[in-house]
Amino acid sequence: MSKAKTINLTLKVWRQNGSSDIGHFETHQAKDISTDMSFLEMFDVINQQIIKLGGDPIAFDHDCREGICGMCSMTINGNPHGPDRDTATCQLHMRRFEDGETLVVEPFRARAFPVQKDLVVDRSGLDRIIAAGGFVSVSTGNARDANSIPVPKLDSDLAFDAAACIGCGACVAACKNASAMLFTGAKVSHLALLPQGAIEKDRRVLKMVAQMDKERFGSCSNTGACEAACPKGITLENMARMNRQYLAASVTSR
Amino acid sequence: MKLNSKVPKGPLEQKWESHKFQMKLVNPANKRKYKVIVVGTGLAGASAAAAMAELGFEVKAFTYHDSPRRAHSIAAQGGINAAKNYANDGDSVYRLFYDTIKGGDFRAREANVYRLAEVANAIIDQCVAQGVPFAREYGGLLDNRSFGGAQVSRTFYARGQTGQQLLLGAYQALMRQVGLGAVELYNRREMLELVVVDGAARGIVCRNLMTGAIESHAADAVILATGGYGNAFYLSTNAKACNATAIWKAYKKGAAFANPCFTQIHPTCIPVSGEHQSKLTLMSESLRNDGRVWVPKKAGDNRPPSQVPDEERDYYLERVYPSYGNLAPRDVSSRQAKFRVDEGRGVGESRMAVYLDFRDSLKRLGYSKITERYGNLFQMYEKITDENPYEVPMRIYPAVHYTMGGLWVDYNLMSTIPGLHVLGEANFSDHGANRLGASALMQGLADGYFIIPYTIADYLTSAKLPKVDTKHDAFRAAENDARTRMQKLLNVKGSRTVDEFHRALGLILWEYVGMSRNDAGLKKALVEIPKLREEFWRDVRVPGELNFLNPELEKASRVADYFELGELMARDALHRTESCGGHFREESQTPDNEAKRDDERFAYVAAWEYKGENKEPEMHKESLEFERIQLATRSYK
Numbered sequence: 001m002s003k004a005k006t007i008n009l010t011l012k013v014w015r016q017n018g019s020s021d022i023g024h025f026e027t028h029q030a031k032d033i034s035t036d037m038s039f040l041e042m043f044d045v046i047n048q049q050i051i052k053l054g055g056d057p058i059a060f061d062h063d064c065r066e067g068i069c070g071m072c073s074m075t076i077n078g079n080p081h082g083p084d085r086d087t088a089t090c091q092l093h094m095r096r097f098e099d100g101e102t103l104v105v106e107p108f109r110a111r112a113f114p115v116q117k118d119l120v121v122d123r124s125g126l127d128r129i130i131a132a133g134g135f136v137s138v139s140t141g142n143a144r145d146a147n148s149i150p151v152p153k154l155d156s157d158l159a160f161d162a163a164a165c166i167g168c169g170a171c172v173a174a175c176k177n178a179s180a181m182l183f184t185g186a187k188v189s190h191l192a193l194l195p196q197g198a199i200e201k202d203r204r205v206l207k208m209v210a211q212m213d214k215e216r217f218g219s220c221s222n223t224g225a226c227e228a229a230c231p232k233g234i235t236l237e238n239m240a241r242m243n244r245q246y247l248a249a250s251v252t253s254r
Numbered sequence: 255m256k257l258n259s260k261v262p263k264g265p266l267e268q269k270w271e272s273h274k275f276q277m278k279l280v281n282p283a284n285k286r287k288y289k290v291i292v293v294g295t296g297l298a299g300a301s302a303a304a305a306m307a308e309l310g311f312e313v314k315a316f317t318y319h320d321s322p323r324r325a326h327s328i329a330a331q332g333g334i335n336a337a338k339n340y341a342n343d344g345d346s347v348y349r350l351f352y353d354t355i356k357g358g359d360f361r362a363r364e365a366n367v368y369r370l371a372e373v374a375n376a377i378i379d380q381c382v383a384q385g386v387p388f389a390r391e392y393g394g395l396l397d398n399r400s401f402g403g404a405q406v407s408r409t410f411y412a413r414g415q416t417g418q419q420l421l422l423g424a425y426q427a428l429m430r431q432v433g434l435g436a437v438e439l440y441n442r443r444e445m446l447e448l449v450v451v452d453g454a455a456r457g458i459v460c461r462n463l464m465t466g467a468i469e470s471h472a473a474d475a476v477i478l479a480t481g482g483y484g485n486a487f488y489l490s491t492n493a494k495a496c497n498a499t500a501i502w503k504a505y506k507k508g509a510a511f512a513n514p515c516f517t518q519i520h521p522t523c524i525p526v527s528g529e530h531q532s533k534l535t536l537m538s539e540s541l542r543n544d545g546r547v548w549v550p551k552k553a554g555d556n557r558p559p560s561q562v563p564d565e566e567r568d569y570y571l572e573r574v575y576p577s578y579g580n581l582a583p584r585d586v587s588s589r590q591a592k593f594r595v596d597e598g599r600g601v602g603e604s605r606m607a608v609y610l611d612f613r614d615s616l617k618r619l620g621y622s623k624i625t626e627r628y629g630n631l632f633q634m635y636e637k638i639t640d641e642n643p644y645e646v647p648m649r650i651y652p653a654v655h656y657t658m659g660g661l662w663v664d665y666n667l668m669s670t671i672p673g674l675h676v677l678g679e680a681n682f683s684d685h686g687a688n689r690l691g692a693s694a695l696m697q698g699l700a701d702g703y704f705i706i707p708y709t710i711a712d713y714l715t716s717a718k719l720p721k722v723d724t725k726h727d728a729f730r731a732a733e734n735d736a737r738t739r740m741q742k743l744l745n746v747k748g749s750r751t752v753d754e755f756h757r758a759l760g761l762i763l764w765e766y767v768g769m770s771r772n773d774a775g776l777k778k779a780l781v782e783i784p785k786l787r788e789e790f791w792r793d794v795r796v797p798g799e800l801n802f803l804n805p806e807l808e809k810a811s812r813v814a815d816y817f818e819l820g821e822l823m824a825r826d827a828l829h830r831t832e833s834c835g836g837h838f839r840e841e842s843q844t845p846d847n848e849a850k851r852d853d854e855r856f857a858y859v860a861a862w863e864y865k866g867e868n869k870e871p872e873m874h875k876e877s878l879e880f881e882r883i884q885l886a887t888r889s890y891k
Binding site for chain 1: 304319321322323324326338378379380382385388390391392395396412413419422426427429430433439441464527528530531532533536633634637638704707753795798802803805806
């Protein structure tokens with residue numbers, strides 16, 4: 001049976017009117033919030049109030065609200081996606097918070113993620129890393145029977161674990177250097193672990209890492225903050241795998 | 255308007271093969287001279303854009319998201335069908351075809367469905383080659399599971415995230431082409447107008463959602479792969495931004511809209527928890543492989559589920575449909591859940607739910623096997639409801655999930671506007687009046703990877719297309735229409751928010767055009783929707799400005815279209831006095847409450863033609879010719 005109750009919260013929300021604005025925090029009172037609401041539903045309620053009062057609603061990215069599209073991107077009390085492990089903002093529920101708490105809500109902050117408005121940032125750098133090499137070069141129509149190459153279940157499972165990345169960028173926001181190593185390592189691992197992707201693994205890792213640097217993502221200093229913030233439980237092991245591959249590819253590249 | 259399905263002659267099994275041979279090709283060197291616009295980058299759009307770019311066409315791809323990877327195909331959980339017969343359980347292309355057309359209650363086009371079943375195997379091959387990590391057995395080969403409406407195991411899956419993995423495969427194929435410069439990607443763009451020149455689709459007008467700028471793009475053909483319109487109901491399993499604007503604008507420019515009343519209510523969703531509810535979350539149909547659906551035998555039984563002994567439980571799907579049991583198709587299962595709730599046997603605080611119970615399979619298979627199959631779904635359920643489904647049965651209830659209706663297309667996937675092609679959920683062609691589980695992913699990728707690359711070439715070489723660029727007057731006029739309409743929404747400056755109107759519209763649609771429909775209710779909807787729409791244009795409050803990021807304006811523009819589309823859905827549902835698939839007319843049912851079709855009068859596709867503002871649309875019929883199969887009463891008993 002439902003254990004829902006209502007709580008009151010104080011929100012300090014980042015407001016920034018475009019990328020050239022300096023930005024500031026704005027305080028809102030969130031009253032009578034049902035603990036069954038998701039964090040984004042609470043933002044819906046606040047925005048409805050702002051609109052009624054003739055104000056400018058808070059812009060934030062969101063879409064599927066099932067934790068899979070990777071669109072939502074809020075830093076709550078300093079944690080990308082908030083306090084729960086393995087949870088995107090849209091799946092964070094208000095029962096996680098106490099009555100009377102103050103929450104500070106900011107965008108995903110990183111040099112490579114310029115703020116567009118309020119909590120909305122530009123994460124297209126991540127797409128360009130994929131475009132640089134995050135694929136198997138196989139054109140439509142020339143695939144052979146799906147069962148012609150057996151893949152050990154363990155490899156397939158590990159590849160899946162890496163492929164579960166939703167590309168939200170929380171790893172970047174959590175990192176003090178705004179590094180995209182976990183994101184890139186996840187894709188490098190996913191494809192290199194499978195025989196279908198292993199063929200071009202050297203070329204892939206070199207290109208993706210080069211693009212990552214070009215996008216001005218920072219370097220990795222192995223603090224592991226990315227892993228702690230990841231809503232899909234992508235592990236540091238993927239970064240280690242990428243580093244090994246990068247070294248091997250650099251040494252053997254012709 | 256004339257509807258010509260262009261179904262090729264010849265035996266069913268040879269239609270696509272011979273059609274492919276007869277269609278004209280474009281010389282490789284000439285392909286780059288043709289520009290194609292693809293709107294939408296979900297499974298259908300991304301796969302189409304990638305496949306056409308691989309062939310050499312000049313492709314522009316548009317998405318309203320920041321990245322193509324966010325399209326709502328990503329949320330599909332359960333799997334994708336194919337007729338590989340890896341399970342050695344008697345599957346074949348013909349059986350997949352038959353199950354799909356029967357699942358759609360014989361309201362889909364036979365030749366299209368056969369082609370879908372025919373290319374399904376190649377999709378699995380392609381996806382595996384791209385590195386999609388489908389579930390495997392210890393021997394290294396692919397695993398299968400079963401889905402509703404089928405008695406074979408033909409569904410390929412990647413845990414409970416199959417849509418995500420397939421979309422990432424298509425997205426990566428697309429980004430490879432972006433990296434090669436073969437596709438120009440336009441993100442954060444929403445299509446607001448289709449541009450038609452000399453009767454042919456020649457471009458689009460879109461709004462840059464970041465800057466608010468209204469932009470024109472010209473091409474030789476336009477492809478819409480923009481998904482369905484389930485969000486008209488406000489509460490659905492669709493993502494918040496899913497919308498019908500692109501197909502609706504095309505309808506208003508002359509593309510016929512087929513079977514708008516065919517909407518799918520999915521039986522297993524997490525029930526509504528309160529007023530604040532912003533969307534509904536699906537629990538994959540695959541759960542019905544191992545979960546058993548039940549309600550207490552006694553109405554108003556308040557005991558917690560663990561205290562209801564087995565003999566006092568009604569496993570109603572197993573009771574009513576002994577041969578399919580918990581895997582009865584979606585329309586049937588949804589209706590059964592509604593009947594139980596209507597009888598006062600619903601469970602949970604709201605009494606608007608039924609149980610989906612894993613007790614027996616946990617006992618049989620153990621915790622780790624269940625976690626491997628459904629771990630992410632169980633976790634999602636617990637996050638949302640604060641209940642642990644390993645210990646207490648899930649509470650589920652039907653919710654709007656998918657729309658089988660969409661823009662009418664011929665066998666070549668072209669709409670009634672030459673040059674305008676429509677793929678995936680946005681078209682109407684393959685699922686009839688009800689879609690079977692694991693068929694949407696199959697259709698999206700079939701259309702994108704294996705059908706449109708052939709048929710578009712035939713169109714481009716056959717059509718005589720004069721050179722048109724964005725300097726053409728038609729683009730100025732379309733830009734002007736888009737801008738004026740946006741400004742009009744901003745100028746109302748009323749007192750009610752967009753969400754308030756959308757919720758109110760959703761309630762009307764759910765009540766009268768939802769799971770169960772009748773003459774009086776539909777007529778009521780046709781009065782209430784226009785009334786609410788009039789209030790909307792008089793009293794909506796849209797803050798902000800046109801020339802900057804403005805999410806409320808985006809919503810308002812989409813909701814304005816839902817008012818018109820909602821009315822068309824009710825009109826279509828009113829005219830179709832038979833029941834079929836997901837369209838249940840209370841006046842047309844068998845003594846045991848099953849949908850009763852009327853093949854004499856309704857074995858056709860209803861394609862609606864726009865006739866202008868405040869004018870009644872005109873209905874055209876494409877009669878469904880079944881060359882091979884016999885129309886049968888659909889029974890899962």
